[in-house]
Amino acid sequence: MFIAIDETKCMGHGRCYAVAPELLTDDDEGFVAERGRCWEIPADLVGEAQDAADACPEGAIVVTETAPADA
Amino acid sequence: MTQTRRGCPVSHTDYTGHAPLHQHYAMLDADREQDRFLFNDTTDRGFFMLQRYDDVQAGFQQHETWTTAVRSALRPETGEPLLPQDLNGQPHVKLRRILNQFFAPAAVRRMEPMAQQRCIELIEEMKDQGECDFVQEFAIRYPTDMFLALLGLPVSDGEQFLEWSDDYFGALLAGDPGRAEAAKASIMKYFDEAVTERRANPRDPKEDMVSRLVEARIDEEELTHDEILTICLTLMLAGLDTTRSALGYIYTHLAQNPADRQALVDDPTLIPKAVEEFLRLYPLVFQAGREVQEPQDFNGLQVEKGDVVWLGIAQANRDPRKFENPDEFDVLRPNVNQHIAFGGGPHRCLGMHLARLELKVVLEEWHRRIPEYRIKPGTELTERGVQLSMPTLPLEWEV
Numbered sequence: 001m002f003i004a005i006d007e008t009k010c011m012g013h014g015r016c017y018a019v020a021p022e023l024l025t026d027d028d029e030g031f032v033a034e035r036g037r038c039w040e041i042p043a044d045l046v047g048e049a050q051d052a053a054d055a056c057p058e059g060a061i062v063v064t065e066t067a068p069a070d071a
Numbered sequence: 072m073t074q075t076r077r078g079c080p081v082s083h084t085d086y087t088g089h090a091p092l093h094q095h096y097a098m099l100d101a102d103r104e105q106d107r108f109l110f111n112d113t114t115d116r117g118f119f120m121l122q123r124y125d126d127v128q129a130g131f132q133q134h135e136t137w138t139t140a141v142r143s144a145l146r147p148e149t150g151e152p153l154l155p156q157d158l159n160g161q162p163h164v165k166l167r168r169i170l171n172q173f174f175a176p177a178a179v180r181r182m183e184p185m186a187q188q189r190c191i192e193l194i195e196e197m198k199d200q201g202e203c204d205f206v207q208e209f210a211i212r213y214p215t216d217m218f219l220a221l222l223g224l225p226v227s228d229g230e231q232f233l234e235w236s237d238d239y240f241g242a243l244l245a246g247d248p249g250r251a252e253a254a255k256a257s258i259m260k261y262f263d264e265a266v267t268e269r270r271a272n273p274r275d276p277k278e279d280m281v282s283r284l285v286e287a288r289i290d291e292e293e294l295t296h297d298e299i300l301t302i303c304l305t306l307m308l309a310g311l312d313t314t315r316s317a318l319g320y321i322y323t324h325l326a327q328n329p330a331d332r333q334a335l336v337d338d339p340t341l342i343p344k345a346v347e348e349f350l351r352l353y354p355l356v357f358q359a360g361r362e363v364q365e366p367q368d369f370n371g372l373q374v375e376k377g378d379v380v381w382l383g384i385a386q387a388n389r390d391p392r393k394f395e396n397p398d399e400f401d402v403l404r405p406n407v408n409q410h411i412a413f414g415g416g417p418h419r420c421l422g423m424h425l426a427r428l429e430l431k432v433v434l435e436e437w438h439r440r441i442p443e444y445r446i447k448p449g450t451e452l453t454e455r456g457v458q459l460s461m462p463t464l465p466l467e468w469e470v
Contacts, residue, residue, distance in 0.1 A: 007131070011415065011417060011419050012171065013413070013421075013423070014175075014176050015408040018408075019408065026176055027175075028171075028172050028175060029168065029172055029175050030174065030424065034160055048207060054409070055409065057408070057409050057410070057411050058128075058132070059128070
């Protein structure tokens with residue numbers, strides 16, 4: 001499973017790293033530090049990744065089976 | 072209903088008056104369920120209402136062509152300059168970058184011990200009275216003190232400051248420019264002295280917001296003194312009445328729903344989720360405005376340059392298409408974090424994390440000390456329109 005965070009959509013609501021603290025971290029301005037990245041989720045954190053995607057009010061986080069073609 | 076405007080049914084619902092408590096939510100729900108888009112004709116310019124969750128969220132993300140030249144659909148002509156929200160595009164992003172670090176979760180966590188201490192002091196001061204007007208005495212004083220602390224000013228100024236800010240805010244919402252100017256003059260003088268003092272005696276700009284504003288450069292230009300004062304005024308306008316108002320609705324709910332109150336007393340770890348659910352259920356900034364800069368087809372709604380658009384925050388938060396049983400308070404709902412009480416897009420509320428902290432700390436510390444309370448019998452509960460707030464909430468408890 002892969003997680004991708006759209007840098008242009010992330011507005012620093014901070015919900016994702018609040019629900020997925022082992023997968024995501026915050027930067028000094030309150031944005032998720034991993035924004036703009038796409039990576040394979042460690043197997044034990046797939047649940048957290050899905051929670052993070054579900055928590056984002058901007059729809060900036062996508063969890064997919066396979067790596068997106070443009071990643 | 073046969074009357075339409077550009078294909079939208081026309082709504083005459085007036086959202087600016089006083090009403091019995093919670094009536095605005097009923098009006099907002101009724102408008103949302105009448106049709107996907109409405110044109111409301113109760114203001115001079117009128118406004119197109121976006122009301123469903125998906126439309127409101129998409130509306131906030133239209134920031135390149137829908138700007139804050141209008142900030143409130145209900146008060147499109149309000150002349151009060153605000154920063155950073157009057158800016159759009161890159162100038163907005165640059166100023167937000169300077170301010171973000173003082174409002175990010177990491178910065179807010181550093182304020183938590185002070186937030187707890189001040190909250191405890193205020194509760195202890197009145198606990199033995201056995202009663203208070205919760206919104207007038209406690210729920211406004213606490214965020215006022217926190218605001219002063221954020222600016223590095225003494226909380227002992229809170230009482231005086233509160234008088235000015237209350238007067239100013241009330242006059243602005245009532246659309247009374249004369250009274251607003253007079254109240255504003257006292258506040259600006261106070262900020263002017265504070266900023267001038269900080270210019271003379273700068274503190275660590277990583278920790279002290281005013282010092283940071285004084286030394287900040289945007290494209291190599293300093294912020295002007297007036298801009299810094301406007302930022303201070305904006306933070307005050309954004310953070311005080313809103314927090315009071317949120318606390319008023321939350322404590323009304325808890326006083327009227329003892330099972331929900333008892334759940335938080337028994338298990339305080341539920342409080343952060345409860346805060347999110349309260350924000351979803353009782354948003355007080357129930358709409359944001361935007362001004363359209365380019366003609367566009369927005370999901371079938373034809374908008375023209377100069378149109379005013381209403382982004383129905385409360386309607387989105389209570390949209391049954393998004394939130395199951397939207398009128399129910401349910402801390403365990405799976406999408407509790409997706410509410411948009413703080414707006415969305417680049418203008419999303421700067422103070423959202425501080426607001427969350429304040430609400431959490433109040434709920435924790437209050438219920439530790441005053442776990443049971445009730446609304447004074449015979450009280451008629453009402454709310455103010457435009458931006459919801461309760462004028463009074465008398466609470467009683469056993470001493």
